[in-house]
Amino acid sequence: MAQDIPDRQPPATQVGLIGWVCKNLLCPWYNAVLTVVSCWAIWSAVAPFWEWAVTNASITLDPVAAKEHTGAAWGFIRDMWPVFMTGVYPAEERWRPLIALCIVVILVSLSLVASFRRSKWLKVLWFVSPIVVFALVYGGGITGLPVVGTHYWGGLMLTIMLSIVAMLAAFPLSVLLALGRTSDMPIAKPFCVAYIELIRGVPLITLLFMASVVLPLFLPSGMELDKVLRALVGITMFFSAYLAENIRGGLQGISKGQYEAADALGMGYWKKTIVVILPQALRIVIPPMVNNFIGILKDTSLVGIVGLVDLLQIAFATTSNPKWFGRLEEAYVFIAFWYWILCYALSSYSQYLERKMPSASK
């Protein structure tokens, strides 16, 4: 006895524009509600911003004319652009940081080309470049340029320099700390553990205060430390602890066989570490190290609290200028743009590395 089976409805389309919209935005009913709520959220966030930043904005360099517009005065950024980049660096010497920037950009773009990457010359150039950059920006000595003291440094230049130098200085320290923490030396190990845990347990601000207020007390009288250098000491101490923990992760990720093989070849401790262990360990932890670098870049904004004029503090310096008084919104948007671009580029790079990197636990 054949039963009447009703014809089934054809399945809802899954392909094409209609299928996509239905699947991702409209079906089932609560998805449609979410879509409407999301649209409202986007609209209420973007519309006023668009009105402020584009529709009602002005780009005139004249502050009086800019006052007639209700929106952003981008002329302020145009006017203060060099200050945002270099702080109170003397105007007639600004070509020097510019050249330094060009050198770094050229080096980075050379490194991105695969055929140049393996050449020895590039490595030599990378090692020489910090010295060249410092000589250019600071002046004096054999360069014959007028000296521009570090208290004139500021803006994005100071932010980037602080983070790069802190990274370079923290790296060897953190390798030693990580090696000490993974070793079984009865005195050195607790020492490293104590340092790492102590530093990781306190806020960066207290370390910066320590570097700026207490560090001068520790030095013999007559010895003065530069303000930028003091901040650098604080940041380096802070990040060496975080970096050491990352590197320790890498050291622990290396199989025991590698250590035993190196021992079997009769290598001593340092040879084993430098030739066999560290290259593998560091390769594993490059992505977290890039994340760490993002952390440094963001946290250099705290040096403003101990009196350096970094990119964030420039906002206050420029907006208290009577000419463009109170243009804080524009300054923040501009600064946020720079931080965001730099950090996003770095984090995308670290994600790219993570995808490319063969995983440690194969």
Next chain:
Amino acid sequence: MSERLAPQDKVPFWRSPQGRAWMFQLCMVGAFLWLAVSVYRNTLANLETRGISSGFGFLGNEAGFRIGEVTGIPLPQGGLLWFLLSLVTGLVVSQLISRHLKSKSERPMNSTWLSVCLLFSIGLPMLTLYIFRDSVEIAHYTESSSYFMALLTGLGNTLKVTVIGCVASTILGLLVALGRLSPNWLLSNICRWFVELNRNLPVLLQLFFWYFIVLQQLPNVRQSIDLGGWLILNKRGLYLPSLVPQQGAWLFCAAVVIGLAAIWVIRRRARRILDETGVPVKILFPSLAVLIALPALAWLLGGQPFTLDFPALKGFNFKGGTGMTPEFTALVVGLTVYVSAFNAEIIRSGIEAVSKGQREAARALAMNERQVMRIVILPQAMRVIVPPMTSEYLAIAKNSSLAVAIGYPEFVSIGGTILNQSGQAVEIVGIWMGVYLCISLLISFGMNIYNSKVALVER
């Protein structure tokens, strides 16, 4: 040839790895001692030339500055001290009992022992609280208080921000993570960009944004945003009604606690019956009934337990209710939003780390969507989530120190004021570090206990 392979009598100690390690460590200790001694001498000499006396004696001096936001602090003396002591005793006793039972490999907790433990860890403190009912002294900081009290007030403010920030950022992070996992393309992209935007901007910039831009655009006191008196928002801060405990408040609170305990017992019984007989017991309605009936009874017996104190415009500002200063609001909102982006990523990756097979297997067992999430996915995701979340909570505690930049009087900013007034740099920085270390250790201790509960137990 065999004589070349013969073992040498003795390796000189400078050629053996152990000997070298010891030499290296001795050098390290020597260098450290030298550094410590020279730092100590320099510091003493420098302090002498600047005319600053070292030591913690200055903590007793009168502070003399105003603190914008003061929370009452129970003074660590008298009744409070006894209460804390009995709390610690109770916890230690119950810990000892449970360890003793575990070592005897009995069932970890049968109901007799459980009640003994409960008696100790809850009953004992409650008893002390009852005995010393009126002797817990609440101190409010005034300008004539000592530096010590000022620091304590700052610490109270720091802890307030930390606790609120942790709870709020977890909730917001969970919402954003669920949004990112939602099949709705638009919603998941909004959440994605929320995360990308927040993660890649310095937290100090965000604090400044909330404080100098968002909160400055709020209306004046006269034109404040008013939601029927329940929530009032203006340039001076955020005002909410506050609860004022009345006569019957103790009874009411006790009823709520007993109700919760009763529900817990009911749940245990239901689960035991389910385990033993396989008959599911409905517990929703009995527990709801208990939770409503007991407090209602207390309400009837003890009269109205709480009244609401609404903020009202008096003179130039709002009086009454709970006020939150703009600094506090900016700090909590800024920290919450910043950290919730990280939390969202942690929660999302934790949920995604549970393999697809688990979800499919749960579906094949005919579990519904809620059961899949609650019984299968979340317990496994928690193992991945808890350790990184611990470091985010630590980050909130540490980042609350950024309040110094927007003028919220928390531990670092008050310490900074004292540092400027008294010049006791070494001591203040030492106190900062010690206190933050204690906070960090406490948070990670608590989270580690929780982690060991959710961690995978391998047999």
